[in-house]
Ligand SMILES: NC(=O)C1=CN([C@@H]2O[C@H](COP(=O)(O)OP(=O)(O)OC[C@H]3O[C@@H](n4cnc5c(N)ncnc54)[C@H](OP(=O)(O)O)[C@@H]3O)[C@@H](O)[C@H]2O)C=CC1
């Protein structure tokens with residue numbers, strides 16, 4: 212995994228999805244770089260609208276693109292809104308990747324997800340395990356759309372020589388997360404639920420599933436730093452996992468969140484809710500060979516995420 216330097220300095224950099232958790236973390240991180248940041252709000256350009264995306268790219272011609280925009284959600288959102296997850300994420304990937312090619316973007320980073328790996332692939336998950344087995348059913352539509360984006364980036368590199376790279380983040384959390392009571396990811400869901408239980412003096416809190424699945428959690432600010440690092444150092448068709456290299460059971464994680472929030476009641480497990488993938492710990496050896504490691508510990512990251520939650524960080528409309 213050779214380092215291929217890419218100069219960001221002085222470039223126009225478009226962050227697609229700039230209002231989201233990762234996108235806003237990218238804006239914070241890129242503020243430390245000498246770049247010209249370019250963003251466009253969803254009501255101006257819906258990235259599912261091909262003509263609008265093509266027109267905007269033809270006008271703005273961003274030199275560098277971080278494609279963080281997507282329809283995103285936790286296990287219940289993915290299992291329920293299956294058509295929205297596949298349509299929106301296919302459309303966003305196809306429109307933005309093609310527009311970046313048409314407008315001559317120098318480099319593009321596509322954000323995939325760890326759910327693209329087979330449900331029961333060997334752990335830790337290596338990048339070359341993609342498409343070697345069946346996917347986790349709850350998020351298959353989303354995963355298929357993400358795999359299509361990955362394959363698009365690869366195909367444009369092959370046919371046109373486009374410097375389009377794909378990264379596979381693990382589960383993420385942090386400021387600007389989505390706290391929707393049903394559709395959020397587990398970190399945001401438990402922060403909100405334990406906080407509300409503490410405030411209400413509730414005796415018990417139900418955590419979904421059996422508590423036995425294992426998950427790896429990376430703070431959004433670490434994620435943004437890794438993305439900028441890889442944009443500056445990596446060029447190739449191979450995927451790069453982005454994670455911490457450590458995981459925890461949902462049961463132990465729930466206990467950690469309860470302790471940080473100060474909830475002292477009982478934790479129960481609602482096994483009518485799905486567990487999803489039993490484990491999805493990423494092999495981060497490629498990332499480490501490219502010179503990056505996570506720096507925000509789960510405990511410190513959760514404390515920061517809870518502070519952001521309490522400070523009323525933007526919580527998207529329900
Ligand atoms: N969160 C996680 O645990 C993980 C996330 N990822 C990936 O990281 C990336 C960022 O995720 P995250 O920040 O958590 O997601 P968020 O939902 O916080 O942000 C997604 C952003 O995409 C924008 N967006 C969605 N659809 C459209 C559209 N049709 N047109 C324009 N903008 C649109 C949203 O805009 P608006 O706010 O205006 O709706 C939002 O700003 C995604 O590609 C996701 O797949 C990968 C692994 C884990």
Ligand SMILES: C[C@H]1O[C@H](OP(=O)(O)OP(=O)(O)OC[C@H]2O[C@@H](n3cnc4c(=O)[nH]c(N)nc43)[C@H](O)[C@@H]2O)[C@@H](O)[C@@H](O)C1=O
Pocket residue numbers: 283284285286287289324325326349350353381382383394395396397398400401418419420421424426461484485486487488
């Ligand atoms: C990032 C990744 O995120 C999704 O996959 P996931 O990791 O399974 O998603 P999750 O964060 O929602 O759940 C993780 C685990 O947590 C348990 N769990 C407990 N209690 C709650 C709870 O209250 N809410 C949620 N959502 N989960 C809970 C839940 O039972 C499961 O075992 C993909 O759809 C896809 O989007 C993707 O790529």
